[in-house]
Amino acid sequence: MRSETDILQGHMVVDNGRIVSLGAERPAAEAVEGAQRINGAGLLFMPGLINTHGHAAMALLRGYSDDQALQVWLERDMWPMEGKYTSNETRWGTALALAEMLRSGTTSFVDMYDRMDIVAEVTEGSGMRGWLARGAIGLCSEAEQDAKLREAVAFARDWDGKANGRIHTMLSPHAPYTCPPAFIERFVQASVDYGLPMHTHMSETVAEVARNVEDYGCRPVEHLDRLGLLARPSFVAHAVHLTDEEIALLAARGTGVSHNPASNLKLASGVAPVPRLLAAGIPVSLGTDSAASNNNLDLFDEIRLAALIHKGVSGDPTAVPAFTALQLGTTAGARTLWAGEELGMLEPGMKADFIALDIDQPHWVPRTDMVSHLVYAGSGRDVRHVWVDGAQVVKDGRCTQLDEERIMREAQLCFDKLNR
Template sequence: MTAYAHATEIVDTLIEARWIVPVEPRGLVLEHHALAIDAGRIVALLPQAEARTRLRARKTVRLPQHVLIPGLVNLHTHAAMTLLRGYADDMPLMDWLNQRIWPAEARHVTPGFVRDGTLLACAEMLRGGTTCFNDMYFFPEAAAEAALRLGMRAVLGMLAIDFPTAYAADAEDYLSKGLAVRDSLRDQPLINFCMAPHAPYSVGDRLFEQVATLAAQLDLPIHTHVHETRAEIEESLRQHGVRPLERLRRLGLLGPNLIAVHAVHLEPVEIELLALHGCRVAHCPVSNLKLASGIAPSAQLMRAGVTVGLGSDGAASNNRLDMFREMNLAALLAKGSSGDATAVDAHAALRMASLEGAVALGLEREIGSLCVGKQADICAVRLDEIDLQPCYDPVAHLVHAAGREHVSHVWVAGNLRLEDGRLGGIDVAEMLDMANLWQNRLYSGFVSGGELECAMHDRRTGLTTW
């Protein structure tokens, strides 16, 4: 396969690799090809021998035992909650929330918490080949600061809930603050935004209608948790007389800009409803299992034509922001739950972790595949380690054998952010000191005995479940 944007002779970077998996067209694996980058975009994809005669590169990167794939897209996370990694493991969901997560957030969530937690998350994600994440949390301006420091692409949620927190006083305050941050970062090419009404159980009808109106006016995705647990559905039936998805339909939220996060408990008619309206789903297999929420019907959704991307959720309910593990588990769960070994093959799993996430975010013209004209968001994975031998199919290896520890290089918009496994732009010792500082603060707050009081306050003021 040879593709040119134009007759380029001099390019910024030429990457030669053993394999290139562009994701588009589906199923294609190129051997001994080269990818050319100029001004942050992919300008050519062609055989190495041809590239050497047609192109002159200011920098050439030779990766003879590697596979190049698109930078991975984490379709749902709460990045700042990386500071709560391992803080509340192996607990039932409501105990997890009431006894640990809500009280910790009530005590500690500030712009500094969000900035530092997101910085730690971005470092972890970049080292694991993720170049873009879709976030939902408080103080999005602090999350943007962290992402920009490491040169990572982020889609930041303009959080909306109906309860006061340290971030905002009421629904109108949430919306106005989110819009103000969006306006202030309008010229940042790596930052995009979405509307982020937290969930049907934390957002009232009026606020949902405001979100739908703003999303339509600004052409933004709507990122919300829905049908995560059976308890959520039972509560909706008691309060509203309908299941959450039907309530969202009546309020006008179903459409191609809806990203339904989790979507674990779906009836067949609801799968059809999501497909009919062109909705997208953020599938979070690890988090759903760890919190015992269930297994999303991803194979059925995909068969119905629903775009399904992958998300990690926050590190408090997953422990790893690891898209390789999400790919692997998504493929295995789809096979096991459907009884069909072909349900999600390796190419489909890789597509879920890249292009499908970009589609859900409305960024498919810019990222998600290695196509001429797109942003050069690229991940290189080395497949010459002893634990990966022999390699008959590099894509199957990516999903079922390799892991984030095999990621060697990452580019975002053509800028090298990870080289030979080393992260640029930040001092690792500084990050370790920062993480230790927050660990001491959180641990001190928990053992002081004040957490139960915070939990009771939290239930009154409405800090939410993530």
Template sequence: MKTIITHANVITVNDQNEVIADGAVAFEGNRITYVGPTPGDLSGYDQVIDGRHKYVLPGLINTHGHAGMSLLRGYADDLPLQEWLEEKMWPLEAQFTREQVKWGTHLSLIEMIRSGTTTFVDMYDHMGAVAEAVASSGMRARLCRGVIGLTSEEERRRKLEEATTFAREWNQQADGRITTMMAPHAPYTCPPDYIMQIVERAEVLNLPIHIHMSETRFEVEQNVKDYGVRPVAHLENLGVFRRPTLVAHAVHLTDEEIETLAKYDVKVSHNVVSNLKLASGVARVPEMLAKGIDVSLGTDSSASNNNLNLFEELKLAAILHKGVTYNPVAVPAEEALRMATRYGAACVFQPEALGSLEVGKQADMIMLDASQAHYHPAHNPVSHVVYAANGHDVTDSIVAGTFLMRNRELLTIDEEKAVSEANRMFQLLKR
């Protein structure tokens, strides 16, 4: 079917940061076929959607999260990271079954679709349940079985095989919407030889690596105490950066470490809300961007955020760094929007297919209701998206040319059932 959205404000996020007033985007199958002014002749299209009073822009890309953890939203707030993890999160997560992860993931998918995310990265356990949920929902995701190595040798071997099997079997599934990675959880949760084994598997499978890194001062200091070097040098020595790598957080970096990440073209997921809520600190995003590092946006889990509304990350990424650097142009609106789209595409290692509205790219896009008062006067659509919009403004969500939400109606997930089941799954946990 040939579909065209007409008479909209089209925010392309292309190389020219082009915004097309009275613009149109057309797609057929899963690909964009036209981006430009609204044509006078629309007779060649099977479906014409009037986009008046709408913004059309690329779907947002959330580059770090743990979808199943939505069951723990609000359970243990206002704690330091290590206490939050070790005393609150890990004991409950150890009880998670496939069903818990399934319904926690469905809850997260609903939230992401409703708030404009079309692609996300997920690192967790029971990843088969996550992949199945993604496949049926129509979303796009880069998935990995997170591996913690603070266990027996036998358990480490089992986890590695499980992660390898998942990565092999699910890569390029769901018509290519699902891709995979290998994921040692973090330098402080995986012995060095175990990280090296995971890197070897990533090389065999020709897959990227995703890992938490330098999230807290405690983590960095512990790495120096245990291994004599900070996490960046540690991972470099272990060969992690030989593979395409996406690191989550990267809050505590030196100038030298930023240079190292740039040297290896390491990608970074900036989880600004989660890092602030857990008092982990503020990542040096302007400095990383200045060195050409692809810095994208991630929510982390809704247990540490406490939502998956990437518009919150988008605005905060634009304004927080102005405040801490006393520089009003530290992260301009245009750059923040690229972090949520183009740089996100680079961080999921699909820059040729995602992140902007251009002919030939995947038809992943969202529509915002710009008729509302907070979009007016309509001086600058990019500014309004970054500083004024929010996830509740999303009316339509399209992935690979398929509507997942149309006029705010979810089309691929039973929201009432998912909410009910998620609440039931939490009640089964022993607390």
């Protein structure tokens, strides 16, 4: 992942959750004595993908409402259904999403939702790596705001570092348009007090930006900067509508952007200015958003979209080349999550989060440029095995830690109940 020609035929040794060695030479017999061996013939190994924005439990609402205006989708269809969620829906919706993500090669994911204790429990059991935050909407009474902030902080403090370090936590005021400024400032203060990073939605739609200007006299980037959020380790989802000044300010603050191309297209929000963000040196990673606005959680789809749409929209066929798109889904995702030293690449010392794709199929032939194949022809459905922390979590296309049959059955029951 440091260079696009950096593809190796050789051997990788993993021990205690980390990559020990990687090279063309066969490792010495004593270095691998008693080790489990995996034959990589016909497989392409690469770092696990990193999905930096989503709401896993909404997988229950996949296909429930499509091709609607944003407000109809959200207010008529999503919110009432989400309002009926209990712990049971959160549990099985999250499990459904994690099964889909793991099977399609995503090893780390970001989740912003509620009932996060449940999300964390499911994450722990799945073998997946998660950056989790209680997403808080502040359009409510002060008492409710207090309760949400308390819950968000308690969750973040309880779970950070759990599951053998696979679970990380963050603080997430939902968005500038759903949180009063004072509420966001309280989250920023908690972020300082407890040393937690922050994540929020920002500038997804034109309407939301216009409302920000009307309500607060400035656009969302300046607004969040005034509230102190951008001074914290933070990244924002969407960032579709940005001025050059806003891009410069995000770059100056080191704020990451989670680009969600499928969701932004499907909800007709627009196309984020990714080439300009990259030119400014901003860490741009990829997110699926929820399965209700995508409607799949295969990050390979986002990688391909990121490589395709910016060319078509800008008229520049060299915009977001294949290798850049692949980096968005791997190394840039790791950097966004302050884990660039441990994730997103296969190198000695890094965590052993990796996937193996079945390339013994026509769409991977001929062997020309494997990075190009991964981006333009590959798919999460080509993923055959997945490891996180050196433990195999998908084998022959099936999750090993999650009971897929039961998850699909329970998810259907949950949906049927919600839809009654």
